[in-house]
Amino acid sequence: MINVLLMGFPGENDKRTGGIIVDYEYEKILSGNMSCNIDVKGLDESGFSRYVYSSKKKREIVRLLKKYDVLVIDARAYTRFCTVISYIRRRSAIKIYAVVHHFYYKQIAGCMRIPICLSEMYTFKQMDGLLFAGNYSYNLAKEIRALKGLSLTYIGIGFDNSAGVVKRQPFSNHNIVFIGHIIPRKGPHYLVKALEKLKKKDGLTPTANIIGDTKVNLRYTRKLIKMIKKADLSENVKLRGRIGEEEKDEILKESGIFVFPSLCEGFGMVILEAMRYGIPAIVFNNTSMPFSVSDSKNGYVVKNKSWTGLYEKIKLIYEGDVYDNLSKGAEKTYLRAMSWDDVASNLNTWVFAVAGR
Known part of the structure; x- marks a missing residue:
């Protein structure tokens, strides 16, 4: 029997992001393991x-x-650890691990990128190992020289896919949906630019529901609202804010395209959540996106930061004969994803290894 302290993990009522949801599921799995x-x-x-x-x-x-x-x-708490981990290492025999969703230096630009990268690697290097929720960060870690020799374990992210996919409305209304915090990194402004061109050049005005917390970055939210008004899209683009699961379910059932122009993701759970409804995704070619979206199979992968690429693929779905195949591909992707039972198996295997069994 080993005694384990989970530090900085969320409570049941704190499930605001995909990463927090995963952490909470890991916590539940570990709590049910009789070896710890x-x-x-x-x-x-x-x-x-x-x-x-x-x-x-x-x-x-x-x-x-x-x-x-x-x-x-x-x-996410590594910054609290950076200045104290060497002290703990000198005075304690405790084994230290971190759950990693993505490396934070990857989303930092400018002069702060290097010091943040160095502090992140310094902290991780002094640990016994890292646990990874997503394939992208796991594969990246294996290539980082500073982490050579460190134990790297892929745990994964699960979905409740045993019940199958959700049937929704036929793709006739061409609704678009985005899910994520309303912050620059998630990129909803790229979607607004694409919709502006779609309206001005092609006369197409689909409803776009932008779902996510608008209070994380109020300055950016105000800027986004101004963009929507300036583009004359106020009737079509709806900032829904944070909504309940039932309301989100209804919106997804009435949606046909999931546009997720994020600039950095460790996994992007919302992509698979949309595919549960057979909704193909349009994403940028960065970080973990190509691990979930296969171009022309279950959606489209366009050049990073290219709002014109988003526009072209949205238009292609509207005007081309591609939607049924993309939708079927999205459903297959969701059904083939890891289940939480698979994740539990990986996590419990790691526990047994740490316990020396």
Whole structure:
């Protein structure tokens, strides 16, 4: 029996993003494993509430960790760990792992990219291993020289696909849907530009439901609203904000195209969630996108940051005879995805390895 502390993992009511949902599912799987005792603590509760620690605070953290054999942190909390991990390593025999969704330096531009990359690699290098939810980040980690010799384990992301796909309305209304935080990295402004050209050049005005938290970056949200008004798309483009699962289900049932112009994703769970409804996706050619979307099979992959590429593929779906095959491909992709039982098997295998069984 091993004692495991999960640090920075979410609670049941905190499932706001795909990454948080995955962390919570991992937590449930580990809690059900009879080979380990699980404690879950937030950052403040576990002492990792700051970025710079006094000597007294460092000693308190080490005392807390003494009763555990393994510490698993959410990789989003690595910045809290950077200045204290070497101290823990010198004074504790605890094994340290992190759950990684994506590397944060990949979404940083400009002069901060290098220092963030260095601090991220410095922190991870001092751990015993990394657990990966997505194939893209896992494959990338194997190529990063700074992580050579570190234990890298692919766990995966699961879907409740045993019940099959969801039947929806026939593709006649050509509704478009986007799901994600309303922030620059998710790229809804590229969709607005594509829809503007679609209206001005081709006279096509599909309804586009943009679903996601509008309060994460209010400045960007206001800018997006101005773009929509300037493009004369207020009647067609709807900012839905955060909505409940039932309302999202109804919108997906009435949608035909999922446009997800994100600039960086560790996996992009929403792509597979849309494919559950047989909705093909149009995405940029970056990070994890090509792992989920096969060009011309279950959607389209266009040049990164190319809103004209989005426009061309949306128009192709409208005017071409391609939709049925794309929709069938989307359904097949969802049905072939990992289930949560598959993920549980991978995670429990890792637990047995750590426990020495």
